[in-house]
Amino acid sequence: MQTRREMLGRSAAVAAMLGSLGMLPQVAQAAYASAAFDAKTMADVMKALGTGTPVESKDVALQAPDIAENGAVVPLGCSTALPGVKRLLLLVEKNPSMLCAMFDITDAIDANVNTRVKMGQSSNVFAVALMGDGKVLYAVKEVKVTLGGCGG
Template sequence: MMNTRREMLRHGAAVATLLMSAGLLPTTVRAQAAGYNAGAFESKTMADLMKTLGASAPTESKDVTITGPDIAENGAVVPLGAATALPGVKNLLLLVEKNPSIMTSMFELTDAVEASVSTRVKMGQSSNVFAVAMMNDGRVLYAQKEVKVTLGGCGG
């Protein structure tokens, strides 16, 4: 039986919690497991997500870019990327508006790395996608793009 990525993450988090409670995880892994925000990944809208993360209302910005295909032939593996050249980025998020859970990924960054990430996400249908930059000064900036998903890769 093949597990979905979310099921694997959920099981991995459960195992990490058990190991942490038994004192079998290193301190750095314990901190990451304890800091995991399950509510953020359960949010259905951007407003709910920002409230859960304790962030301000997002503002559209030309300083944030999102990359992805105009048309995705296979909704199971849609390549998306987020980037900004602004200093002081705390988190970069990739959101898919019409997914059951709007947040697909959150990357924690420091000024020691370039604020540019990419991954592949699953999209069940055509949707607006968002790249969100959460800044150290409290600002939340975003860019959006529409990605159309074809059914079975045949345009149906």
């Protein structure tokens, strides 16, 4: 029968062997475009992402409430049935950081995302679809916030 001490010793030996081969797991870090999240305008967001000028389209759907009673948790959704979508973005015009969410989309999944964002005040909300052929399409809706998400 193997004792705990022997098992720990063997585990340490296996870990040392994996470490010497460079096979130990590394800390996972999400890669994101920090310049895009720091942008204050839609033009700056598009420039940071290296895309063209967005064009309004009926093919992009934005799900957002007309009135958000609590700006701290505003449910937003974005979807499109167009083929070739590479990325979906949710932007809030009057937030300190306009870009609220960015989702990478592959052909294996539907281009339909939902999340909750924080809104400090009433503002236009944009759902943007970045297409594989370089087109940038968006939908916009005004969301009125009765209680700001920043405490007021």
